Amino acid sequence: MIKGRHALAVLGYMTVVAVAQASGGAPASLDQLIANSDYIVVGTIAGGSASGVTLNLSIAIEAVLKGQLTAGAIVGATGTITEPAQTHALALSRGIFFLSGAQGALLLVPAASGYLDERDIFVALPNVASPPQPPTGTLKEQVMLEVLGAMASGEPWPPGGRIDVLGEYQADPTASERSVFQQWMQGGSPQLITTSLRALLAEGNAAALTRVATDTSLQGNPAASSIFDAVKLLRSTDAGTVALLGQMAVNGSSAAGLRAAAATALAWIHTQQAVPYLAQLLNDPSVTLQAAAVGGLAGFANNVPVGAHEPAAGAWAYRTDDTIAHSVFSEAAITARPTYYLSFWQVWWQTNRAALGY
Amino acid sequence: MEVCVTKPLVIVFPLFLRVCSPVLHSQCVDWTTTFTSVTTATRVNGNQVQLLNTTTIGGDYANRWQPEDSITWSFGGTAEANSQKLDPTTGGPWSDSFSPTLQSYGPGTYSITAQNDAWSPTCDGGKGILLSAFCAKYGGCTFKLPMNTNASITVQRPTRPDYYPGANHYLYFLGGVAADYGYSAQTTFTPGQANGAPENPPSWVVSYQEPPFSGSLSLSCTNCVNPNVTATNYSLGCNVYDVVVKTSYNGFLSDPFWIFINSPWNTVEANDPVGGTWNYTTAWGNGWQSLINYTTQDMCALTLSGYDMNEWFGYWNSDFPGTSWTPPTPGPWVAPFTQWHDTMNFQCPAGNCNPMPVNPPAGCWPACGTTKVQHAVQNFYFGNWVMGEGVLVQQDTHQRYLDHGEHDSIVTPVSPVN
Numbered sequence: 001m002i003k004g005r006h007a008l009a010v011l012g013y014m015t016v017v018a019v020a021q022a023s024g025g026a027p028a029s030l031d032q033l034i035a036n037s038d039y040i041v042v043g044t045i046a047g048g049s050a051s052g053v054t055l056n057l058s059i060a061i062e063a064v065l066k067g068q069l070t071a072g073a074i075v076g077a078t079g080t081i082t083e084p085a086q087t088h089a090l091a092l093s094r095g096i097f098f099l100s101g102a103q104g105a106l107l108l109v110p111a112a113s114g115y116l117d118e119r120d121i122f123v124a125l126p127n128v129a130s131p132p133q134p135p136t137g138t139l140k141e142q143v144m145l146e147v148l149g150a151m152a153s154g155e156p157w158p159p160g161g162r163i164d165v166l167g168e169y170q171a172d173p174t175a176s177e178r179s180v181f182q183q184w185m186q187g188g189s190p191q192l193i194t195t196s197l198r199a200l201l202a203e204g205n206a207a208a209l210t211r212v213a214t215d216t217s218l219q220g221n222p223a224a225s226s227i228f229d230a231v232k233l234l235r236s237t238d239a240g241t242v243a244l245l246g247q248m249a250v251n252g253s254s255a256a257g258l259r260a261a262a263a264t265a266l267a268w269i270h271t272q273q274a275v276p277y278l279a280q281l282l283n284d285p286s287v288t289l290q291a292a293a294v295g296g297l298a299g300f301a302n303n304v305p306v307g308a309h310e311p312a313a314g315a316w317a318y319r320t321d322d323t324i325a326h327s328v329f330s331e332a333a334i335t336a337r338p339t340y341y342l343s344f345w346q347v348w349w350q351t352n353r354a355a356l357g358y
Numbered sequence: 359m360e361v362c363v364t365k366p367l368v369i370v371f372p373l374f375l376r377v378c379s380p381v382l383h384s385q386c387v388d389w390t391t392t393f394t395s396v397t398t399a400t401r402v403n404g405n406q407v408q409l410l411n412t413t414t415i416g417g418d419y420a421n422r423w424q425p426e427d428s429i430t431w432s433f434g435g436t437a438e439a440n441s442q443k444l445d446p447t448t449g450g451p452w453s454d455s456f457s458p459t460l461q462s463y464g465p466g467t468y469s470i471t472a473q474n475d476a477w478s479p480t481c482d483g484g485k486g487i488l489l490s491a492f493c494a495k496y497g498g499c500t501f502k503l504p505m506n507t508n509a510s511i512t513v514q515r516p517t518r519p520d521y522y523p524g525a526n527h528y529l530y531f532l533g534g535v536a537a538d539y540g541y542s543a544q545t546t547f548t549p550g551q552a553n554g555a556p557e558n559p560p561s562w563v564v565s566y567q568e569p570p571f572s573g574s575l576s577l578s579c580t581n582c583v584n585p586n587v588t589a590t591n592y593s594l595g596c597n598v599y600d601v602v603v604k605t606s607y608n609g610f611l612s613d614p615f616w617i618f619i620n621s622p623w624n625t626v627e628a629n630d631p632v633g634g635t636w637n638y639t640t641a642w643g644n645g646w647q648s649l650i651n652y653t654t655q656d657m658c659a660l661t662l663s664g665y666d667m668n669e670w671f672g673y674w675n676s677d678f679p680g681t682s683w684t685p686p687t688p689g690p691w692v693a694p695f696t697q698w699h700d701t702m703n704f705q706c707p708a709g710n711c712n713p714m715p716v717n718p719p720a721g722c723w724p725a726c727g728t729t730k731v732q733h734a735v736q737n738f739y740f741g742n743w744v745m746g747e748g749v750l751v752q753q754d755t756h757q758r759y760l761d762h763g764e765h766d767s768i769v770t771p772v773s774p775v776n
Contacts, residue, residue: 114691
């Protein structure tokens with residue numbers, strides 16, 4: 001019924017020529033872009049226009065990453081956008097262009113999924129060329145290094161298509177990219193430090209965690225929450241990492257967000273070493289920390305493998321019907337039934353701490 | 359008393375001569391007399407063992423003796439029941455047994471001990487006597503009585519079922535969608551070790567907790583080796599095991615397979631990778647474009663990666679008298695990694711719209727203009743390319759202003775139950 005009303009509303013509004021879209025979108029994956037492209041170039045739109053849903057443009061090639069094209073040449077290409085547009089000239093933007101087809105009939109491979117406007121059909125780059133990069137590693141790595149170089153330039157980044165740098169790195173990390181992030185972590189702008197910490201934390205980098213734990217200035221970073229979110233992703237069972245996370249989680253003088261992030265990571269790791277830290281958090285007034293404590297202790301007691309959600313098969317000394325019944329990792333559940341969960345795990349800890357060596 | 363035996367007397371022609379003689383005590387046992395007792399513990403079916411004692415008396419005087427036993431069965435060393443019985447007939451073989459149900463007692467060692475003897479109401483001068491006493495009194499027995507025998511069997515519970523190797527190892531409830539990229543509402547189960555239970559296939563038993571616990575699943579078959587499984591609702595909370603799956607071997611249940619059914623759950627505001635803010639607003643033609651950035655989390659507040667999204671709009675309400683703005687067209691998209699954005703924008707040829715959109719300063723949000731033009735309810739769904747289908751993860755007011763767009767009154771999580 002509501003959809004029907006919507007349809008009538010649409011008919012009622014379709015009286016003027018306007019362009020409007022609300023569809024979502026996301027950066028396309030580099031693997032997909034590379035697979036769908038015969039040519040990949042860094043260049044600038046030397047001219048072109050949009051008319052209806054068709055784009056016609058010429059690209060002045062600055063560097064060739066894939067295919068038999070020549071730097072310095074200008075090639076024509078066409079592309080398609082989602083919504084028809086009034087005829088107008090295209091902005092002279094610089095970017096990475098993914099092209100398919102034969103020379104003379106090149107097609108733009110969009111850099112985004114979902115809604116496409118003329119700025120989504122290539123990966124936008126700052127208008128100042130970055131120093132030429134020697135070909136390194138795979139094609140994907142070369143594209144990534146081109147984007148990372150542009151990010152490091154500090155030049156304003158125009159609106160347009162983008163690469164999900166962190167997603168790409170987490171999916172397929174390389175040594176050269178890691179080296180870039182490590183350099184940024186040591187001496188980059190706040191934005192680059194944030195990006196590098198997020199990239200390195202997600203792969204369990206101990207130095208990145210130490211930096212987060214010791215550099216109190218990071219807690220004032222506008223993007224601190226995104227750094228803390230990356231801390232939550234740590235799954236390393238390394239003793240040093242667990243100890244550091246434990247200290248961060250129980251340190252009442254740390255930022256609440258950092259404590260919550262460390263406690264969350266610790267809960268998902270839930271090795272025996274993590275148990276006393278988690279038990280200590282049962283008594284913290286923060287329901288976020290309580291939830292992490294309950295979730296982590298339940299994970300240990302029920303022998304849930306690190307990174308998994310369900311108990312492993314086979315016998316486990318600490319697993320009982322009660323530990324199964326009191327398993328939860330949810331602030332809402334703790335808030336709704338604090339005694340049921342917190343009291344149980346407090347008793348469990350007192351009952352088992354000696355056997356666990358504490 | 360006398361005992362009469364009819365014996366053939368063969369001389370020239372058959373002549374049957376009836377010979378009668380007094381009973382002698384030595385005539386109840388002789389060198390042909392045998393006494394055997396066999397005790398066994400066997401698995402009758404997946405849910406039952408039989409603890410059996412069988413006594414047989416052989417030889418010329420077998421018909422003088424009624425087997426008698428006293429049996430006790432124990433579980434884990436503790437006596438559970440005993441029985442003392444006398445065979446109403448003579449000679450045997452005669453059996454006595456217990457057949458405990460495994461589901462009642464559980465895994466462990468089931469054992470039987472038996473003390474075997476025999477009774478004769480006629481031997482020893484008609485007073486009645488146990489064979490053991492007879493042997494002790496008169497000798498001549500080639501066996502020792504009472505005869506003690508025993509047997510045991512150790513039963514292990516069948517191990518828990520599991521995800522079939524190579525099948526999806528984790529269930530998401532996806533609002534009726536079977537699968538979306540790496541997230542699947544379907545899998546296949548496989549039984550664990552039967553541990554001696556002969557039934558193949560076992561039957562499948564799924565149990566749930568009472569509401570408010572909510573996880574549920576359906577099986578394609580319940581008496582098969584590898585049922586296909588579909589999650590039909592999500593669990594009460596992260597890592598709550600409100601679905602338990604067991605295999606049943608004629609009623610003897612396996613170890614439990616505790617299941618948590620996850621679901622896409624809520625959205626989280628994310629910073630635009632270019633603009634650095636949640637809402638990144640820029641000029642677009644003679645109008646504006648606002649990118650509203652999100653990630654999607656599951657019930658465990660873990661960020662999902664690689665999935666389809668779509669949106670749906672409710673009725674469009676005008677906030678500006680006489681507005682002629684074309685409502686946006688909803689569409690689907692793919693988030694290859696974690697982050698996605700809703701693109702809001704509007705531009706219009708000069709003089710063709712009421713009101714005309716306005717170019718905002720780049721990055722104006724959250725201090726853009728305040729003139730509202732129109733709005734509608736907007737839903738975001740996870741996991742489907744079809745508009746309005748999948749798991750509803752966010753509901754908001756899609757608010758269009760003169761120079762930018764906003765998501766207001768955001769509700770997330772929204773109950774994904776359709």
